[in-house]
Amino acid sequence: xxxxxxxxxxxxxxxxxxGNPVNKVLVKNEKGQxxxxxxxxxxxxxxxxxxxxxxxxxxxxxxxxxxxGVVAFTACREYAEPGxxxxxxxxxxxxxxxxxxxxxxxxxxxxxxxxxxxxxxVHGVIIPKRRSAGLTPxxxxxxxxxxxxxxxxxVSNLVQTLKYLQAExxxxxxxxxxxxxxxxxxxxxxxxIVIGGEDKGLGRLIxxxxxxxxxxxxxxxxxxxxxxxxxxxxMYEVRRQRNxxxxxxxxxxSP
Numbered sequence: 673x674x675x676x677x678x679x680x681x682x683x684x685x686x687x688x689x690x691g692n693p694v695n696k697v698l699v700k701n702e703k704g705q706x707x708x709x710x711x712x713x714x715x716x717x718x719x720x721x722x723x724x725x726x727x728x729x730x731x732x733x734x735x736x737x738x739x740x741g742v743v744a745f746t747a748c749r750e751y752a753e754p755g756x757x758x759x760x761x762x763x764x765x766x767x768x769x770x771x772x773x774x775x776x777x778x779x780x781x782x783x784x785x786x787x788x789x790x791x792x793x794v795h796g797v798i799i800p801k802r803r804s805a806g807l808t809p810x811x812x813x814x815x816x817x818x819x820x821x822x823x824x825x826x827v828s829n830l831v832q833t834l835k836y837l838q839a840e841x842x843x844x845x846x847x848x849x850x851x852x853x854x855x856x857x858x859x860x861x862x863x864x865i866v867i868g869g870e871d872k873g874l875g876r877l878i879x880x881x882x883x884x885x886x887x888x889x890x891x892x893x894x895x896x897x898x899x900x901x902x903x904x905x906x907m908y909e910v911r912r913q914r915n916x917x918x919x920x921x922x923x924x925x926s927p
Contacts, residue, residue, distance in 0.1 A: 676809040693747030695806030700741035748812040752823035757796030775869035783814025784900035790818035792907040851885030
C-alpha cells in the first residue's frame with residue numbers, strides 16, 4: 673500500500689484531528705452517512721477535499737487493509753498560504769515570482785514543475801484544492817526534494833486568488849496557444865505564471881482573469897508541449913529576463 677494512504681475510521685479520525693496535512697478523504701457512498709458522519713464533520717470543518725465513492729474504489733486504494741468505508745491521502749508537507757509566498761519575496765527584497773497551476777492532475781508533472789520552480793527561483797506555487805494533484809509522496813519523490821524548499825499553497829478558488837495577487841501588485845501571465853510569444857513579452861516585475869491542465873489548458877474564468885496570454889513558439893508539427901515542459905521553459909524565460917534586468921542595472925551603476 674502507498675505510504676501516503678491511511679485506512680480505517682479511527683486512523684483517519686486521528687490523522688484529521690492531529691492537524692497533519694491531508695490531501696483528500698474518500699468516503700463510502702452510503703445512505704445517510706451515519707457511520708462516517710463524524711469524519712465528514714471534521715473534514716468539512718477543516719476544509720479538506722472529500723469525495724463519495726463506491727467500495728470497489730476504497731478496496732483498490734487500501735490494498736487489502738480494512739478501510740471501514742474511509743481512506744485518507746496524506747500530504748508530504750504542510751501547505752502554505754498565498755500571503756506567505758508574497759511575504760517570502762518581500763523579505764528577500766525581490767519582486768514576487770509565483771507559479772499557479774490550473775488543474776495539473778498528474779503527480780509527475782507537479783513534481784517536475786516543483787523541481788524547476790526551485791531551480792528557477794520561484795517564490796512559491798499555488799494549486800487548487802480540487803481536480804489537482806496534491807503533495808503526495810509520489811510528488812515529493814518526483815520533485816527530487818524540491819517540495820521541501822518550494823512553498824505550495826492550496827486554495828479553494830483560483831480566480832479569487834489571482835484577483836488577490838493582482839490587488840497585491842502582481843501581473844498575471846497565462847500560458848496558452850494564441851497569445852504573445854514569450855520571447856516578445858515583458859515578463860519582468862511582480863509576476864504570476866499560470867499553467868493549465870494537461871488536456872484542458874486554462875479554464876475560461878482563469879483565462880479571463882489573466883492580464884495577458886503568452887505562448888511558446890511551436891515550429892514543428894506538434895501543436896503543444898507537456899505541461900511540465902512548457903511551464904519549465906516559461907519559468908526560465910522569466911528568470912532570464914530578471915537576470916538581464918539586473919545586468920542592465922549593474923552596467924548603469926558602473927563608473
